[in-house]
Amino acid sequence: MAALHNNSPIRKATMFLTLFAVASILGTASAFTPSSATNHAQRTPITTTTSLSMAPRFDKSTNKWYTDVPEEQAGSSYGPIGSLYRAGPKPFFSRIFNPDTYDQAVLKYMAQDGSCDRKEAQGNMDAFLENPQDWAYQKVQEQNGGYKKDYANANMGKKQVFLSTVWGLGVVYFFGNLAYNGIQGGGLSDSFHRTMELLGMDA
Secondary structure: HHHHHHHHHHHHHHHHHHHHHHHHHHHHHHHHHHHHHHHHHHHHHHHHHHHHEEEEEEEOOOOEEEEOOHHOOOOOOOOOOHHHHHOOHHHHHHHHOOHHHHHHHHHHHHHHOOOOOOOHHHHHHHHHHHHHHHHHHHHHHOOOOOOOOOOOOOOOHHHHHHHHHHHHHHHHHHHHHHHHHOOOOOOOOHHHHHHHHHHOOOO
């Protein structure tokens, strides 16, 4: 009688419905978890792709870096004089005589960094051109948690700009006067002493 009760249609139906419900719950849970993870994984690359699409890219057909963003293109940040103030004559002359090479280096730096803007990239490039060893050492210190130097605004304080301007004008005047007197036949020695007198440095 007990065996008959255990194999009754009602019990079989109950067991079937129970197993079906458990299978449905497990199936729903297993289907939900990967779907949620997949959606999250899909959302992350979309954000990354969008940010990467804004960064400079390399065109294999022209073998050059380029950008479609106006704020990242050449001329959108400070010019050669800004490089002169920030890092001296080396980056200044590099921009004057090799503007395309300089621009390519800046775009490549922006692409590799992935987060800096045009001004910051130019500041780093100017510092690198002025002294590659010091720049590389500074970057290693930053990666190890050290102080991050603001190359984008280096030496751009009002006092520093004033002093740099006075020094630059003095150098230009000195060499200009030296060259002029040399051309006029006054001799380099006379020109040198005359310039020293004007600067108040004659012994």
